[in-house]
Amino acid sequence: MSLLEVINLMVFYENAVAINNVNLSCGKGLITGVFGANSAGKTTLMFTVSGMILDTARKEKMRGGIRITVMGDILFEGRSIMDVEPSRRAHLGIVLCPERRRIFKESTVIENLKIGGIIATKAQARTTLEYVFRIFPALVKLRKREAGFLSGGEQQMLAIGRALMAQPKFLLLDEPLLGLSPVMEEILINAISDVRRAIGLTTMISEQYARPVFPIIDYGYVLENGGVVVEGPAHDLMENPDVKSAYFGLQEE
Amino acid sequence: MSAQERRKKRLDRSVKVRSEGLYSLSSWREMAYLLAPRLLLIGGLLAAPFVLDLYWQKVLCAAGIIAVLAMGFDFLAAYVGLVCLGGAMFIGFGGYAAGLLNAKLGLPPVLTIPLAAVIGACLSTVILMPCLRLRGVYFAIVTFMLPLFATHIIIALELFGSTEGITGLDILANHWWEQYVIVISLLAALFGLRRLVTEDVGLIMMGIKDNDQAVLAAGISIFRYRVLAVFIAALAGCFVGAYQAHLYGWLGLSLFAMDFSILPIAATVMGGMGTLSGPVIGALILTPLSEALRGFGQLRVVLYCLILLLFILYKPEGLMNYLERKYHQFERWEKV
Numbered sequence: 001m002s003l004l005e006v007i008n009l010m011v012f013y014e015n016a017v018a019i020n021n022v023n024l025s026c027g028k029g030l031i032t033g034v035f036g037a038n039s040a041g042k043t044t045l046m047f048t049v050s051g052m053i054l055d056t057a058r059k060e061k062m063r064g065g066i067r068i069t070v071m072g073d074i075l076f077e078g079r080s081i082m083d084v085e086p087s088r089r090a091h092l093g094i095v096l097c098p099e100r101r102r103i104f105k106e107s108t109v110i111e112n113l114k115i116g117g118i119i120a121t122k123a124q125a126r127t128t129l130e131y132v133f134r135i136f137p138a139l140v141k142l143r144k145r146e147a148g149f150l151s152g153g154e155q156q157m158l159a160i161g162r163a164l165m166a167q168p169k170f171l172l173l174d175e176p177l178l179g180l181s182p183v184m185e186e187i188l189i190n191a192i193s194d195v196r197r198a199i200g201l202t203t204m205i206s207e208q209y210a211r212p213v214f215p216i217i218d219y220g221y222v223l224e225n226g227g228v229v230v231e232g233p234a235h236d237l238m239e240n241p242d243v244k245s246a247y248f249g250l251q252e253e
Numbered sequence: 254m255s256a257q258e259r260r261k262k263r264l265d266r267s268v269k270v271r272s273e274g275l276y277s278l279s280s281w282r283e284m285a286y287l288l289a290p291r292l293l294l295i296g297g298l299l300a301a302p303f304v305l306d307l308y309w310q311k312v313l314c315a316a317g318i319i320a321v322l323a324m325g326f327d328f329l330a331a332y333v334g335l336v337c338l339g340g341a342m343f344i345g346f347g348g349y350a351a352g353l354l355n356a357k358l359g360l361p362p363v364l365t366i367p368l369a370a371v372i373g374a375c376l377s378t379v380i381l382m383p384c385l386r387l388r389g390v391y392f393a394i395v396t397f398m399l400p401l402f403a404t405h406i407i408i409a410l411e412l413f414g415s416t417e418g419i420t421g422l423d424i425l426a427n428h429w430w431e432q433y434v435i436v437i438s439l440l441a442a443l444f445g446l447r448r449l450v451t452e453d454v455g456l457i458m459m460g461i462k463d464n465d466q467a468v469l470a471a472g473i474s475i476f477r478y479r480v481l482a483v484f485i486a487a488l489a490g491c492f493v494g495a496y497q498a499h500l501y502g503w504l505g506l507s508l509f510a511m512d513f514s515i516l517p518i519a520a521t522v523m524g525g526m527g528t529l530s531g532p533v534i535g536a537l538i539l540t541p542l543s544e545a546l547r548g549f550g551q552l553r554v555v556l557y558c559l560i561l562l563l564f565i566l567y568k569p570e571g572l573m574n575y576l577e578r579k580y581h582q583f584e585r586w587e588k589v
Contacts, residue, residue, distance in 0.1 A: 010589060015262055064525065064570025064578065069260050071589060 003028045003202045004049065004094075004170055009072035011044050011053065011226075018044040020226040021072075026170070026204055026219075031196055033213055033234075034206040035247050036223035042206035043099055045223070046174040049074060049204070050096035051086030076170070091119055093169030099178065101159040105148030109139055109158055112147050116162030124167055131198070132161035135191040153184035160188070164195065171195075173205045177212055185212045192216060210247035214238065222247065262587040269581045290580065294530070295440060302432040309541070310428055314500055316540035317435035318344075318493045321442055323517035323524070323532030325486035331527035332450050333482040334462030336389065338514045339377065339396035343487050345403055345509040346373035347494025349413060352504030355422050362423050366434075366495040373491030378484045385479045400509040407506065418505025425499055434496060439533065442489050447529050449485070458482055516540070523564050525571020534572055 002025035011019035019041045026032040036042050047053040048070060057068035074081050081089060104112050113132060117125035133140050136157040142150060147158060156176060163171055173192070177185045193216040195201050207213045210220070220237045222230040230243055237243050272283035301313055322340040329337045351369035354360045360368070384395045408415055425431045449455050457478055460468045465475050498504045517532065520539050524531030542560065546553040568575060 012260065015264070062569040064574035067261075067263060071260070 002026055003077060004204075005075040006045075006049065007073040007075065009045075009048065009074065010070070011041075011048055012067075012069040012071075014066040014068075017226050019048065022223070022226070022228055024221050024228065024231070026202055028202055029196070029200045030218040031192070031203045031205060031216055033210065033217035033220040034204060034223060035208070035210045035220060035243075036206070037208060037246075039225070040223040041226040042208075042223060043174055044226075046096060046099075046172050046204075046206060050094055050172055051081070051084060051089045052096065052098075055086055090166055093167070094172065095163045095166045095168035095170070096172045097159050097163035097174065097176065099174040101155045103147045103150075103155055103158050103162065105146070107147055108144050109147055109150070110143040112158055112162050113165050116165030117167075120165060120167045125165060128165050128167065132164055135194050136161060136187075153180050153187070156180060156184070156188060157191070160191065168201065171201055171203045173203060175206055175208065177207060177209075182212075189213065189216055208247075210243075214248075258589055259586045260589050261584050263578075263582050263584050265582055294533075298436045298440060301436070302429065307428070309544075310432055312541050312544050314431055314435050316537050317439045318497055319513075319516050319520055319540050320439055320533045320536035321435075321489050321493045322513060323520040323536045324442055324446060324529055325489045326517045327521045327526060327529055327532045328446050328450070329482060329486045330521070332455065332462060333458045333479060334465075335385075335479065335483070336393040337396045337483070337486065338393050338518070339381070339399060339487075340490060340513040340515075340517050341400035341509045341511060342377060342396065342403065342514075343373065343490025344494035344497060344513045345400055346376050346487075347491030347496075348498040348504050348508040349373075350376075350491070351495030352419055352422050352498045353413065355499070356419050362425055362499045366492065366499065369495035369498075370488055370492035373494060374484055374487040377487040377491065378480060381483050381487075382480060385476060385483065397514060400511070400514065404506050404509045413504070416506060418503060420503050422498060422502045422504065424502040431500060435493070438492060438496070443530060443533055446485075446489075450529070454478070454481070519561055521571075523561065523572060525573035525575070528571065528573040528577070531571050531573030538572075 004026045006022055006024045009019050009022045010017065022041075022045065024032070024034075034042055034045060044053070047056065053068060053070060057070075060066055060068060070082070072082075076089075076092060076094060081092065081094075084092070104115060107115065113129060114125070117128060120128065138154060139157055139161065142154060147155065150158065156178075160173065160176065163173075176188055176192070180188070189212055192203065192205070196203065196216070205213055205217065214220075214234060217234050219233055220231065221228050222237070222243055230237065230240055232240070238248075268283060268286045271277075271279070272287050277283045277287055302310060305313060322343065325343070326337060326340065329335045347369050350372045351362075351365040354365040354368060355362065380399065381396065384392055387395065407413060413419060425434065450459070457468065457473055460471075460473075461475050461478055468475055494508065497508065516539065517536070520535035521532040522535070523539060524533065524535030539557075543553065543557050546556050549556055
């Protein structure tokens with residue numbers, strides 16, 4: 001039984017197709033990987049599932065800018081959420097950890113986490129806060145530090161922590177490894193798989209470069225120009241020669 | 254889901270595509286397409302003094318003043334990223350400078366108006382200089398405060414006729430002068446600013462609005478360009494301020510009235526931010542509208558606010574953005 005199902009999704013930015021007839025489903029308790037180069041439509045997919053695109057569309061309309069059209073259907077726990085506001089989707093449990101982190105720069109680490117946990121109950125927030133500090137021990141020392149002055153890796157930990165504070169049932173991680181060192185990548189990947197083990201959280205991760213994420217995903221999709229070109233269980237994808245050369249940096253001999 | 258299988262597609266009109274760049278000179282049709290809206294505005298403004306009666310001619314002058322201020326506001330807000338509520342300050346400085354030059358030194362309006370524009374603009378720029386590092390709402394607050402500040406200094410120190418003001422300034426020669434000075438300076442400011450924002454200077458200013466650190470990294474002094482931008486906007490504002498002093502032959506504290514800070518913003522909202530011509534159209538609609546509503550007595554302000562509110566709710570992009578899109582593009586349903 002899949003937690004989230006995307007059916008024939010199409011997203012247009014004015015006349016340009018950003019997402020072209022995408023079908024995907026994310027199984028409960030699994031980590032789904034979405035891979036693709038720039039302009040493949042990963043971020044748009046994340047924005048559409050989390051509902052942020054509704055907000056962008058509204059702002060563009062107010063500005064007289066481009067028109068964003070979304071078609072198709074997204075089912076969450078079997079119910080269509082196409083018309084659900086982004087804030088309501090967060091209440092339903094769909095939480096986005098956006099690309100480039102977007103933390104609250106002028107708040108401290110602990111304040112960032114508290115803001116993330118506003119929709120949680122007090123008890124939930126307390127346990128999750130402890131849990132976040134357990135998987136990211138580096139944040140403990142920095143709790144009073146202003147978030148804008150953290151390093152890239154620390155900010156990414158904070159962003160994931162903040163997303164976890166909202167008690168997600170379905171976590172969207174948009175390029176969580178963007179611009180991070182291999183060591184930091186490993187810390188984050190370990191944390192993400194720890195989350196899955198500990199609370200069985202369903203996750204969707206998008207990345208350009210698949211190798212660091214690959215060990216922890218269960219099912220993967222490869223996007224190209226807005227459409228799914230290859231999909232399959234992790235090990236099947238690994239075998240695929242095209243995927244290998246394009247997203248793992250391995251050359252076929 | 255039959256409704257979802259169709260999508261409205263927006264496409265540029267072929268004549269728009271053809272009239273981009275040098276190819277616009279290829280035929281009369283393309284040239285007419287480009288010139289028609291511009292000529293409509295220019296021709297309309299130039300012809301207005303002939304068709305309006307005396308009362309509406311005065312309204313045209315008042316509308317022109319607001320239009321120039323609105324353009325300055327739009328230029329600073331949408332192209333430089335400085336939200337400037339200093340319309341009243343510009344009008345006040347320009348008006349007082351022109352009035353004093355005229356009353357104390359006896360210079361004729363033909364000299365005082367340009368002189369006062371430069372003096373007022375220099376003064377405004379120097380006063381605003383320390384605030385240029387502030388951004389967003391802080392700059393807005395400072396510019397909003399300064400006219401109040403000036404008013405109270407004038408009252409407290411009993412300068413320049415204090416609350417009475419100075420009456421009996423020279424007025425412009427006749428009503429043709431009155432109207433054509435404002436109409437022509439309005440058009441000059443409009444087309445001048447539109448050119449400026451497409452030049453290198455304008456690109457840098459837009460860059461400053463977008464990402465000031467990136468502009469710094471390119472080795473450009475942000476401060477200098479902000480000073481320049483404020484000076485340009487202040488020059489236009491002080492010019493109309495000086496003009497206003499000679500239009501009514503009078504200077505006084507009402508030159509620092511908040512109306513001159515607020516009405517341009519309303520005009521910009523109505524006309525569309527970032528279009529420069531939008532604020533002009535907004536001012537040319539709003540000022541006569543508020544006159545036309547005089548018949549409603551006290552309800553006038555309510556109706557005025559209501560119209561603005563409806564605009565913000567239903568056409569937040571502004572008139573000009575909307576018209577521009579309708580002019581350049583067409584829509585059709587398309588099967589997905």
